[in-house]
Structure formats: structure tokens, C-alpha cells
Amino acid sequence: MASVSESRRVVVVGGGAAGASVAINLASHGLKPMVLETLREPESKVGECLPPTAAPILQRLGLADQLQRDGHLPSYGNRSVWGAPAPVERDFIFGTQGHGWQLDRARFEARLMDRARAEGVDWRGGVRLVECVWRDECWTLIVRTSSGDATLEADFVVDATGRASRLARRLGARQLRYDRLVGTACLLKSRSGNGIKDSFTLVEAVRSGWWYSARLPDEKLMAVFFTDHDLLDHEVLKADGWFALLRETEHTGRRVREGDYDPLAEPRVLAAHGSCLDVVAGERWLAVGDAAAAYDPLSSYGISAALGAGVYAASAIVDSLAGSRDALPAYRRIIEQSFAQYLIRHEEYYALERRWLDELFWKRRHEPVAQRA
Numbered sequence: 001m002a003s004v005s006e007s008r009r010v011v012v013v014g015g016g017a018a019g020a021s022v023a024i025n026l027a028s029h030g031l032k033p034m035v036l037e038t039l040r041e042p043e044s045k046v047g048e049c050l051p052p053t054a055a056p057i058l059q060r061l062g063l064a065d066q067l068q069r070d071g072h073l074p075s076y077g078n079r080s081v082w083g084a085p086a087p088v089e090r091d092f093i094f095g096t097q098g099h100g101w102q103l104d105r106a107r108f109e110a111r112l113m114d115r116a117r118a119e120g121v122d123w124r125g126g127v128r129l130v131e132c133v134w135r136d137e138c139w140t141l142i143v144r145t146s147s148g149d150a151t152l153e154a155d156f157v158v159d160a161t162g163r164a165s166r167l168a169r170r171l172g173a174r175q176l177r178y179d180r181l182v183g184t185a186c187l188l189k190s191r192s193g194n195g196i197k198d199s200f201t202l203v204e205a206v207r208s209g210w211w212y213s214a215r216l217p218d219e220k221l222m223a224v225f226f227t228d229h230d231l232l233d234h235e236v237l238k239a240d241g242w243f244a245l246l247r248e249t250e251h252t253g254r255r256v257r258e259g260d261y262d263p264l265a266e267p268r269v270l271a272a273h274g275s276c277l278d279v280v281a282g283e284r285w286l287a288v289g290d291a292a293a294a295y296d297p298l299s300s301y302g303i304s305a306a307l308g309a310g311v312y313a314a315s316a317i318v319d320s321l322a323g324s325r326d327a328l329p330a331y332r333r334i335i336e337q338s339f340a341q342y343l344i345r346h347e348e349y350y351a352l353e354r355r356w357l358d359e360l361f362w363k364r365r366h367e368p369v370a371q372r373a
């Protein structure tokens with residue numbers, strides 16, 4: 001690994017899992033990066049299942065023992081009703097990396113932010129990037145805060161802004177979309193305070209898409225209905241319509257009845273399509289996490305991929321600032337190859353569900369990838 005002067009200024013835009021990971025890993029190389037995050041404090045995000053394969057990256061980030069203390073729930077497996085009416089279980093006990101987790105995302109991201117600050121990262125909440133241009137041999141960034149606009153300079157900038165890829169698209173990268181998936185998510189709470197004890201994440205395919213549900217701390221349950229944005233029935237955007245659709249499902253409906261759950265708020269619609277930038281890194285910039293490549297949540301891969309890519313991104317930045325011409329192309333290859341592997345696995349998994357091939361949602365998923373988006 002090359003060494004690089006700690007005075008080199010790296011600005012990471014976005015303080016989610018990817019931004020935090022790249023900043024913590026840069027700090028471990030002796031740099032003092034700055035993170036700009038729109039949110040003043042971490043807020044709850046949808047997407048809470050962290051599979052056991054995240055264990056090595058949690059260890060590296062110094063979080064392996066922290067999750068239990070922070071009150072996240074261990075998860076011992078996945079149950080899927082996919083391709084046939086009977087549920088199939090995958091118990092994590094048969095793997096080598098222990099159990100997974102059901103995260104409270106606001107708590108998890110707050111812990112990542114604290115960890116970054118403890119490593120010397122200059123973390124600035126409530127700061128939104130609005131412009132970034134290369135001028136006089138460095139980046140000039142215009143940022144917006146509650147007290148007005150300010151200008152910053154950087155030697156290297158990182159796009160960790162999530163699926164929107166705000167910075168990379170400003171720098172000319174194009175986002176390639178592979179499907180039209182959206183999730184309609186609702187947080188539920190047990191009325192009786194007697195929610196389910198079942199720690200498995202449940203995935204259930206239905207005629208118009210699929211559902212997942214995961215138990216969360218404080219007697220809550222997250223349930224999300226996925227379909228394509230152009231197929232979404234507008235009734236589902238209201239809690240009553242969404243809940244009525246949920247009650248039609250066999251297995252998800254049963255766990256909601258057993259735990260006596262009720263929606264806490266109106267459903268939220270979230271982009272959930274697979275996408276990848278045509279170029280994930282260029283001269284003095286790179287994209288990481290969902291900003292570089294975003295995965296269908298069926299994979300439960302987004303958070304661990306974002307944390308893991310932070311390690312590669314940090315190494316590539318350090319090497320590139322030290323003068324290596326190979327570092328950024330090598331980083332690009334890592335992201336592109338892992339996205340290509342994801343596309344193959346994604347296609348294989350959807351191919352297993354053949355019960356509703358007359359429905360557009362499923363028909364699209366049995367077509368060659370390039371024709372879908």
C-alpha cells in the first residue's frame with residue numbers, strides 16, 4: 001500500500017453505510033476525510049436485514065460486538081415462499097459465520113457516524129452538496145447548510161449519496177437501470193406488545209410481486225411490498241389499501257395477525273431497482289455503495305456491499321493520490337464484476353418463480369436482462 005500525505009483532502013458526500021465505511025477506512029490509512037451528510041442526525045431507513053456474511057466487515061469496522069449492545073436483533077435464518085406454496089427455510093446455523101441481524105437503521109447509522117468521528121473523521125451533518133467542479137487543480141464544492149451556502153475544496157471526492165448518485169451524475173456518469181422495482185414499506189407495531197418471536201426474515205412471492213417482513217426491536221415489524229412502479233395500484237399508497245393487500249397473503253398475513261400488528265404510519269414508496277453507473281470512477285473521483293451499484297433488496301446485499309466496497313474504495317483513493325494509474329481502473333473492475341455476478345444470481349432466483357407467468361411483473365423477470373428497464 002502506497003503512503004500519502006495526510007494533508008490530502010478527501011470529501012465523502014453521503015453518510016450512509018458506504019460513506020461511513022469509506023471514511024473510517026481512509027482514516028485507518030492516516031487521512032482525515034470529511035463527510036457531508038444532508039441529514040442532521042441519522043434517521044430510520046428501510047432495509048434492515050444484515051446477513052451473516054457481513055461478519056468480516058463488521059469485525060473490520062470494530063462493530064462485531066457492538067450490535068448486540070445497541071439492541072439490534074439477531075436473525076437466525078430466512079424463510080421464503082418462492083416458486084411453490086410451501087415455505088422453505090435456510091437456517092443460518094448451517095453456515096460458518098453465525099447469525100445475521102435485523103437492524104434498527106437509525107441506530108446502526110448513528111453508531112457508524114460515532115465510529116467515524118472517533119477515528120478522526122470530520123463528519124458534518126445537515127450539509128448538502130449542491131455543486132462540484134474541477135477548477136485550478138482541485139475540486140470546488142458548493143454546499144448548502146441551514147445558515148447558507150459555503151465553498152469547500154478537495155483533492156478527491158467520493159459519491160456515497162445512495163441510489164440517486166447525485167455527484168457522479170453531475171460529473172457525467174450515466175445510471176443504467178435494470179428493472180422498475182419499487183418497495184411500498186410500512187412500519188408496524190404490535191398493539192398488544194406481544195409481537196412475533198420468530199427471528200426469520202420472511203419473503204413471500206405473490207401474483208403482483210413479492211413481500212418481505214422482518215421483526216425489529218421494540219415490538220415492531222417492517223413489511224414491504226415490491227412491484228414495478230408502473231404496476232403499483234394507487235390504493236396501496238394508503239395504509240388501508242396496503243394493509244388489505246397484506247392481509248390477502250398467506251404467510252405474511254399470518255405473522256401480522258399473530259403479532260397483532262398495526263401500521264404506525266402511511267406507507268412510503270422507495271426506489272428498489274437494480275442499477276449501476278456506466279463509469280464508477282474517474283480522474284480524482286469515485287462512487288461507492290448504492291451510488292455505484294444498487295441491488296434488488298431480494299438479495300439482502302445492499303448494506304454489506306456498501307460497507308465492503310468502502311474498504312476497496314479507500315485503498316483505491318490512497319493509491320491513486322499516491323500516483324498509481326492502476327488503482328481506479330482496478331476499483332472499477334471490482335464493482336463491475338460483482339454487479340455482473342449479482343445479475344446472474346438475480347436472474348437465476350427470479351427464474352425459480354413460475355406460478356404467475358401470465359402476470360407482467362413475473363413475465364418481465366423471465367425476459368433477458370437488457371430488455372427490462
Ligand SMILES: Cc1cc2nc3c(=O)[nH]c(=O)nc-3n(C[C@H](O)[C@H](O)[C@H](O)COP(=O)(O)OP(=O)(O)OC[C@H]3O[C@@H](n4cnc5c(N)ncnc54)[C@H](O)[C@@H]3O)c2cc1C
Pocket residue numbers: 013014015016017018019036037038039045046047048049050127128129130160161162163164166183185224270271272288289290291295297300301302303304306
Ligand atoms: C425497500 C428497501 C429494502 C431494503 N432492504 C435491505 C435489506 O434488508 N438488507 C440490505 O442489506 N439492504 C437493503 N436495502 C438496500 C440498502 O438500504 C442500501 O443498499 C444501503 O442503504 C446503501 O447504503 P449507501 O450508503 O450506499 O446509501 P444510502 O443509505 O442511501 O445513504 C446515502 C446518504 O447520502 C445522503 N445524501 C444524498 N444526497 C446528498 C447530498 N447531495 N449531499 C449530502 N448528502 C447526501 C443521504 O441523506 C443518505 O444518508 C433495501 C433497500 C430498499 C429500498
